[in-house]
Amino acid sequence: MKTFGYTRAGTVADATRAGGRFIAGGTNLLDLMKLQVEAPDHLVDITRLDLGRIEERDDGGLSIGTLVPNSDLAADPRIIDRYEVLSRALLAGASGQLRNKATTGGNLLQRTRCYYFYDTAAGCNKREPGTGCEAIGGFNRIHAILGTSDACIATHPGDMPVAMRLLDAAIVTQQPDGDKRRIPIGDFYRLPGDTPHIEHVLQSGELITHVELPPPPPGRQVYRKVRDRASYAFALVSVAAAVAVEDGTITSAALAFGGLAPMPWRDPAVEAALVGRPATEAVFEDAADALLADARGFGWNDFKIPLARRTLIAVLHEVTQ
Structure with a gap:
């Protein structure tokens, strides 16, 4: 692992202006750093921010703080009662120990488990644009069959985001200038096209603060x-x-x-x-x-x-x- 700077943010505004990669549970990012798939110069620890609550919304939905652990979200009685699909999806992911550390915001941003993405000796347009996609024509058993391009056939690895997509969740963010955005989850992720290294619409320094769930769907x-x-x-x-x-x-x-x-x-x-x-x-x-x-x-x-x-x-x- 390469050396990096570290800042512990005290407020959301401090975090967005700190100029680095956000880290909370670190269940995906730290693995990528150890393998030198990612080598950020600076990490911004957001674990002290007041973003760890699940709150009722006036419309009958819920607001989920970005730091709510996956285990807490899956076990919340309101989630079990009204959004069973989300609780089931969370419990289907990872292990109990990882769910205790993994956060809502981080789960949305976890990166593919493509073998070639993790192998820094292999060509991977997602990891290093312009180096090709060795999964095409390689061992691609876990790879995508929908939404692919000639540049990348990697899959999104998440369970929770699939349930969030079903529930028409919205992702609330704050930018370094203080502006906030509310991004429907259907507009959040990007298909690979010619730029598979760009996986979502977040801008530099933009922090996910909450996920909003509308009232539960019928049925x-x-x-x-x-x-x-x-x-x-x-x-x-x-x-x-x-x-x-x-x-x-x-x-x-x-x-x-x-x-x-x-x-x-x-x-x-x-x-x-x-x-x-x-x-x-x-x-x-x-x-x-x-x-x-x-x-x-x-x-x-x-x-x-x-x-x-x-x-x-x-x-x-x-x-x-």
């Missing part, structure tokens, strides 16, 4: 994660769903996906294939067709296409029972 909520082992493994495919059914007809549907794309994935065509139609196998197949219409495998990860189909259909059966 039953489910999170299903398919992975190589039962714990401490990233998703090959995950599905977050909130579906309401009345008299056998689907009246509302929200679906988000992990393990398939460079960002938490949501496609309005999938939901449109369900709403107003009967909860039948044929309709579920139509939704899967909509999800996978533009899917592309790269050899080792071709299996994700039928796996995503089966997982989505199984979740739809579960959520519409």
Whole structure:
């Protein structure tokens, strides 16, 4: 690990003006620094900021401070009662020890687990722009089948952000000049295109302070994660769903996906294939067709296409029972 400067911020304003990388739990960033995948010159410790609370909003939603640990968020009675999909997603991620340290804001910003991204001897446009993508044509079993480009096929690794995408969360930030932004999560992440190293819309010094959840969606909520082992493994495919059914007809549907794309994935065509139609196998197949219409495998990860189909259909059966 290379030497770096360190500042402990006392206020949000101090943090945004300190000129460095923010660190709280450090469950992803410290690993990247040890491997010299990232080598920031300066770290800004934000753990002393008053951003660790979950608060009620006037609209019936919740405001979640960026420093709320994943374990506390998953166990909060309001989350369990109103946003079960989020609690399930959080508990599906990492290990109990890591959930105790990992924070809400940091979880949103965790970086891909692509093997080539972590190997500093390999070509990786996300780590070092212009060096190529060795995952294309390489061992790409965990890689994306949706939203890829010729420059990058890495997947977003998170569980919590998939549930947040389903719930239409908004990310609240503060910039060094004191201005605040409220960014819908659907606008927060960027597809790789020609610039896979730019993963989100945050600007230099901009700090996530809160995540806002609107009132919970109607219907039953489910999170299903398919992975190589039962714990401490990233998703090959995950599905977050909130579906309401009345008299056998689907009246509302929200679906988000992990393990398939460079960002938490949501496609309005999938939901449109369900709403107003009967909860039948044929309709579920139509939704899967909509999800996978533009899917592309790269050899080792071709299996994700039928796996995503089966997982989505199984979740739809579960959520519409």
